[in-house]
Amino acid sequence: MALPSHARAVIVGGGIIGCSVAYHLTKHGWKDVVLLERKKLTSGTTWHAAGLVRGMLYSGNLTKLARYSIELYRKLEAETGQATGLKQNGSISIATNEERWDELRRGASLAHAFGVDAEPITPKQVAEKYPLMNTSDLLGAIFFPNDGQCNPADTAMALAKGARMGGAKIFEDTRVAAILKQDGRVTGVRTDDGQEIKSDIVVNCSGMWAREVGLMAGVNVPLHAAEHFYVVTEPMDVPSNLPVMRDMDACAYYKEDAGKLLIGAFEPNAKPWGMNGIRADFCFDELPEDFDHFQPVLEGAIHRIPKLGETGIRKFFNGPESFSPDQRYLLGEAPELKNFFVAAGFNSIGIQSGGGAGMALASWIVDGHPPFDLWDVDIRRMMPHQNRKTYLYDRVSEALGLLYAMHWPYRQFTTARGIRRTPLYMRLQENGACFGDVAGWERPNWFAPRGVEPKYEYSFKRQNWFPYCGDEVKATREKVGLYDQSTFAKFLVRGPDAEAQLQRISASDVGGAPGRAIYTQWLNERGGIEADLTVTRIAEDEYWIVTAAATAVRDKNWLIRHIEPGAKVTVDDITNAYAVIGVMGPNARALLQPLTEADLSNAGFPFGASKEINIGHATVRATRISYMGELGWELYVPTEFAVGVFDTVFAAGTPHGLKLCGMHAMDVCRIEKAYRHWGHDITDEDTPLEAGLGFAVAWDKNVNFIGRDALLKQKGQKLPKRILQFALENPEPLLYHNEPIYRNGERVGHTSSANYGHHLGRAIAMGYVKNEAGVDADWVASGKWEIEVGLKREPARASLKPMYDPTSGRMKV
Numbered sequence: 001m002a003l004p005s006h007a008r009a010v011i012v013g014g015g016i017i018g019c020s021v022a023y024h025l026t027k028h029g030w031k032d033v034v035l036l037e038r039k040k041l042t043s044g045t046t047w048h049a050a051g052l053v054r055g056m057l058y059s060g061n062l063t064k065l066a067r068y069s070i071e072l073y074r075k076l077e078a079e080t081g082q083a084t085g086l087k088q089n090g091s092i093s094i095a096t097n098e099e100r101w102d103e104l105r106r107g108a109s110l111a112h113a114f115g116v117d118a119e120p121i122t123p124k125q126v127a128e129k130y131p132l133m134n135t136s137d138l139l140g141a142i143f144f145p146n147d148g149q150c151n152p153a154d155t156a157m158a159l160a161k162g163a164r165m166g167g168a169k170i171f172e173d174t175r176v177a178a179i180l181k182q183d184g185r186v187t188g189v190r191t192d193d194g195q196e197i198k199s200d201i202v203v204n205c206s207g208m209w210a211r212e213v214g215l216m217a218g219v220n221v222p223l224h225a226a227e228h229f230y231v232v233t234e235p236m237d238v239p240s241n242l243p244v245m246r247d248m249d250a251c252a253y254y255k256e257d258a259g260k261l262l263i264g265a266f267e268p269n270a271k272p273w274g275m276n277g278i279r280a281d282f283c284f285d286e287l288p289e290d291f292d293h294f295q296p297v298l299e300g301a302i303h304r305i306p307k308l309g310e311t312g313i314r315k316f317f318n319g320p321e322s323f324s325p326d327q328r329y330l331l332g333e334a335p336e337l338k339n340f341f342v343a344a345g346f347n348s349i350g351i352q353s354g355g356g357a358g359m360a361l362a363s364w365i366v367d368g369h370p371p372f373d374l375w376d377v378d379i380r381r382m383m384p385h386q387n388r389k390t391y392l393y394d395r396v397s398e399a400l401g402l403l404y405a406m407h408w409p410y411r412q413f414t415t416a417r418g419i420r421r422t423p424l425y426m427r428l429q430e431n432g433a434c435f436g437d438v439a440g441w442e443r444p445n446w447f448a449p450r451g452v453e454p455k456y457e458y459s460f461k462r463q464n465w466f467p468y469c470g471d472e473v474k475a476t477r478e479k480v481g482l483y484d485q486s487t488f489a490k491f492l493v494r495g496p497d498a499e500a501q502l503q504r505i506s507a508s509d510v511g512g513a514p515g516r517a518i519y520t521q522w523l524n525e526r527g528g529i530e531a532d533l534t535v536t537r538i539a540e541d542e543y544w545i546v547t548a549a550a551t552a553v554r555d556k557n558w559l560i561r562h563i564e565p566g567a568k569v570t571v572d573d574i575t576n577a578y579a580v581i582g583v584m585g586p587n588a589r590a591l592l593q594p595l596t597e598a599d600l601s602n603a604g605f606p607f608g609a610s611k612e613i614n615i616g617h618a619t620v621r622a623t624r625i626s627y628m629g630e631l632g633w634e635l636y637v638p639t640e641f642a643v644g645v646f647d648t649v650f651a652a653g654t655p656h657g658l659k660l661c662g663m664h665a666m667d668v669c670r671i672e673k674a675y676r677h678w679g680h681d682i683t684d685e686d687t688p689l690e691a692g693l694g695f696a697v698a699w700d701k702n703v704n705f706i707g708r709d710a711l712l713k714q715k716g717q718k719l720p721k722r723i724l725q726f727a728l729e730n731p732e733p734l735l736y737h738n739e740p741i742y743r744n745g746e747r748v749g750h751t752s753s754a755n756y757g758h759h760l761g762r763a764i765a766m767g768y769v770k771n772e773a774g775v776d777a778d779w780v781a782s783g784k785w786e787i788e789v790g791l792k793r794e795p796a797r798a799s800l801k802p803m804y805d806p807t808s809g810r811m812k813v
Helices: 016-027 060-080 098-113 123-129 152-165 207-216 291-304 306-310 350-367 389-402 425-430 466-478 498-505 549-562 588-595 639-652 663-672 708-714 777-781
Strands: 006-012 033-036 091-095 119-121 140-144 169-171 176-182 185-191 196-204 224-233 244-247 252-257 260-265 313-323 330-333 340-344 433-438 441-447 480-484 489-494 517-523 529-539 542-547 570-573 578-584 610-615 618-623 632-638 658-661 721-728 740-743 746-757 762-770 785-789 792-799
Touching (some): 016 350, 033 152, 060 350, 098 119, 119 123, 123 140, 207 340, 291 306, 330 350, 425 639, 466 480, 480 639, 489 498, 498 542, 529 549, 542 549, 549 570, 578 588, 578 639, 588 632, 588 639, 610 639, 721 785
Parallel strands (some): 196 340
Antiparallel strands (some): 091 140, 176 185, 185 196, 224 260, 224 313, 252 260, 489 570, 517 529, 578 632, 618 632, 721 762, 740 746, 740 785
């Protein structure tokens, strides 16, 4: 079969992901689909995958994709005649210490939030389900009855056959040597023998080679291969209905394999592989054995399954898997190149996620947007520096092992750190900052008092920094806190058409005279929130956009792609040109007024105003706004003056009770105030009305802004989904997010973000709840509310209004 000269979509890579995308595109009626595989189908990593399938991942929508995969694999044989080997014998995750048992119980509650069956079982019940296991040291376990395993190669072949049945053409031994593009858009591919296929869509499903293929297109696809080990025993008396078992504290998983046991490892210190490239003839290859590296896992396995001590090893396997910097896969349209899509970096859950990821990406390609919120895996979360080989090498050595390490709240990566530092970094470090990593930035999460090491001691209970965060919140609420907010992403938008374009893109009215900061959302055509940010008019033809560090790539990409062709507008990233010092709290005015000639009174500098003022020897832009719910200013300081301004403010702060504060305190304050956080409380499938942000919509402005028509259909209607704020009645339990919410004993939603409210004195959360007849004040007030924490339901109060300062009077004095 000859290569065609044109295709509607070209898929690069013939593992389970590429085959799934091809299969699902044909289900949308796309017949003109071509899949190109450099060697043989499944020959990269799919063929040697363990084939574990689980019905749950760490967010609701990713769980939806995982469950879809299982359902798809169940029906593929009937559709295609190709078996997948799916067996749903369930899975068991065991706990041998209190910390792991806390984690597993919270994980079971998370499963319940997403409608997944998860049952706590005793060690005796574990022994009944898994008779080979030594259960003497178990505290408990969680049983997932719908989990199981499949044959990875057979499953991929079933998807390939289904794709062919739908009209797709698959070519093996065909390597893509170049990605063709023009005017910022992909136009096709060229193979290594010089043949070109013109195409509207190119999809990078190249697995370990996805980074290399991305670079051909000028696209960052941050992933790196690591060695992944498992052994297969000699035949044993193993029941065929044995569940998959995970002993995460011993870094191991176990599955029945045709009368034998397969024991795999996610060891703490992984071995990155392929740093200098992967040889051209790599196909169904294995890597050299490293028994010394695997031995600690095997010793733990003999303890867990004593019969292994008298059973030989038939196969010691070592093969490469690709891992992303944050353990989440990479999906979606690349921000650097239109119509170039990516599905790669699956971190050893490619089989589990393959069916769902292929379905979601095919829908994204056909409809022009994802089928639901997929920010957890959206490739636009990645920063350019994360594609550097040295960064990936360091990070992957840690990322593989973290799959089975304790999933502590607030856990920080330890590798590839110190890459991006704000101008205030050294000053903060000198004053006891404990830094966290977001988008490569080192941000102060909390401050240790003198004599205390600024280091996390993790727990599911109150961690070591808990009281220090409480002191920071107290200072912000009662006196004044200083926050380093320099990691805000900042874009300069200017040109004669700047106002017109931003009015089209923004739901709020961002016109008017210069000198006002406007809080707004950017919406999609369905009314969903694509971005949550401020737009400040600096001059008639000049605006500043300020948004979160984590969404910098996404938000800039959304802005640029929604500026109309021919519009006279430029967009420049000025993030690194300005530090941002937040001065927040009731004493903020008293602290800052002596340092400037500007009038900081409420009349002279009202809430929302933005002006250039002098502080010390520098001219700064002061914007009166707050994410903490208090009187305060964000001071945008040219980078070269940042340390001097910090020193001036810090030195003047003592009489006013100034305290350095970190991101944890900011998060507490914003959750108490019920301020939304994009990616948790608001996403591209939540509208401003559902999110309680209707006040930020300029219904009457003379611009048909994106999403307006969708919102008008909701306006005035009873909404079946709305966000609420919750407070636990019991002040002891902690909430983190994704806990199930119950009303009158019925699960109606799950928390979207949560923290301990130090000022309110209990755990506070936000979360969406659903009621077909409408969520209104009467329905909320008439319900008995509970939130499930570690399999225990805790009574809670629910409110449509913020529990802290519902009128926002504190910010506007």
